Amino acid sequence: MAEYEKALRPEDITRLFVERSNAGDAAGVAALYEEDAVLAYPPGSRTVGRAAIRTLWETVLADRPRFEPEAPLPTLISGDIALTATPPKDGTGARAQVVRRQPDGSWLRVLDQPEFARPAR
Secondary structure: OOOOOOEOOOOHHHHHHHHHHHOOOHHHHHOOEEEEEEEOOOOOOOEEOHHHHHHHHHHHHOOOOOOOOOOOOOOEEEOOEEEEEEOOOOOOEEEEEEEEEOOOOOEEEEEEEEEEEOOOO
16 A cells, blocks of 8 residues: 555544545545445445445546535544544535544544435424
């Protein structure tokens, strides 16, 4: 695997995701996840494992979508686990990720819920 910048804080993962996605680097996006991570995408399904996440992002990034940075909500940390979240700019819901500190001190995603809508009122 190529050598990538590591997320030294949980919040770094969102920035690295945007940079790598906009560069069309599916392997770089997948490197932000633990080997057995679970991604709730496409909507209504799950993609399990770094290899499957890479394959998914190869397909998504083939269309060259453009991602914009989103300001993170406050991170909640308990030991080596953290919850990160960002509100989408369109205000339609939220994004949330559970990340884990790695033995080298960097952080990787374990669970990723990239989009979910607010309940209807």
